Amino acid sequence: MRLSEPAPAKLNLALHVRGKLPDGRHALETLFAFCTDGDIVHAEPADTLSLQISGPFAEGLEVEGNLVLRAAEALRGQTADTRGAALFLDKRLPVASGIGGGSADAAATLRLLTRMWRLDPARASEVAPDLGADVPACLLSMTARGEGAGDRLALITDPLISGRPVLLVNPMHGLSTASVFGAWDGIDRGPLEKWQQGRNDLQPAAVSLEPEIREVLDWLEGREGAELVRMSGSGTTCFALFATEEQSAAAAGQCPSKWWHMASLLR
């Protein structure tokens, strides 16, 4: 029997960098939101762990060291007996693009194998932080405020978020998260209060490394009905929120073909 689990794309509606943590990572205040679309992970019972990758962004993604396998191994390490699974990743989100891709896949794998192996969900929560700062948020895949490294979470209900049409656009040049944090100017510009008035403090750093992000932001700003335009995470994906799906779809239809885009809704 095959089980399937969505790996929703993650957005940082705002991302404030507040300084450095003792472990060298950055102290964040962020608002995580999730799309109704993303990658999909499937699993079938098997004696050993294996992974096959398909989908529009499968190319260039290695099986060895993949976050899907690392998540499965970490979860298996929590159980007394050795279990297997044949895993299949349908990779629809661009890689290294600030929308969680790998973290969302790892979290989806944890949820999927918790079901298939009939484990206590607490096991998945225990292994999530070591797989990446974003993995605990992706495990919830619900709107949440994140602090600390981004892994101290508080769920949020906001009628301005849930069901909101969103258009994601990526210039098709990935940036490594570590290099963008490395290019941050080190200035704490203050706490995250209302996300609409917030910022993405990594945006200037990412634009300096990949100037085409500026073009994407300007293009989104110019779309009719675009109400909030920002970059997500460490980039390079940018997003615009709209009031109606018609506006979002109209903008999607105008997106230059050299860029990747995805019209979705916030969960």
Ligand SMILES: C[C@@](CO)(OP(=O)(O)O)[C@H](O)COP(=O)(O)OP(=O)(O)OC[C@H]1O[C@@H](n2ccc(N)nc2=O)[C@H](O)[C@@H]1O
């Ligand atoms: C920037 C954010 C915002 O949500 O998203 P993405 O751009 O990755 O989507 C995250 O903090 C990324 O989370 P994640 O992608 O899981 O990061 P990790 O694998 O843990 O770390 C990647 C790199 O970012 C640095 N990093 C990560 C989190 C953090 N609070 N401070 C950091 O300095 C780490 O030191 C590492 O060099």
Ligand SMILES: Nc1ncnc2c1ncn2[C@@H]1O[C@H](COP(=O)(O)OP(=O)(O)O)[C@@H](O)[C@H]1O
């Ligand atoms: N399943 C996966 N999907 C995407 N990237 C993965 C995956 N497994 C490992 N990686 C690696 O993780 C890195 C970060 O990818 P990703 O999580 O997509 O970035 P971001 O969080 O910026 O969207 C990439 O360099 C990629 O090689």
